Amino acid sequence: MDIKKVDHRKLVQVVQQLKSEPERTLGVYVLDGWRVQISRYKQTSAQRVRALYNRRREMGLCILCGKKVSKMNPANGKLYRLCETHRKEIDFQKNKKDKSRRAKR
Numbered sequence: 001m002d003i004k005k006v007d008h009r010k011l012v013q014v015v016q017q018l019k020s021e022p023e024r025t026l027g028v029y030v031l032d033g034w035r036v037q038i039s040r041y042k043q044t045s046a047q048r049v050r051a052l053y054n055r056r057r058e059m060g061l062c063i064l065c066g067k068k069v070s071k072m073n074p075a076n077g078k079l080y081r082l083c084e085t086h087r088k089e090i091d092f093q094k095n096k097k098d099k100s101r102r103a104k105r
């Protein structure tokens with residue numbers, strides 16, 4: 001989880017943001033050596049995975065490793081879901097599968 005150093009005023013803003021955009025406030029905040037953690041209470045692991053996916057997607061990060069995605073998908077004008085490394089890995093596997101499927105026919 002992200003760790004952000006904050007001052008008292010900033011932490012108050014974060015708590016206020018919890019009302020409107022709870023997903024955006026998730027993280028660990030350090031205030032004068034004290035740790036304040038904002039995370040979902042009693043969340044199933046499926047919900048946690050979904051939330052992480054949505055958060056990374058929204059921030060334009062690779063859904064697998066969380067690295068910043070810089071390339072756009074020309075088909076829809078949006079950022080790719082995956083970083084270059086993972087896109088290559090996964091697209092490569094997909095292409096290989098397509099090819100072997102075609103070869104079977």
Ligand SMILES: [Zn+2]
Pocket residue numbers: 062063064065066067082083084085086087
């Ligand atoms: Zn990645």
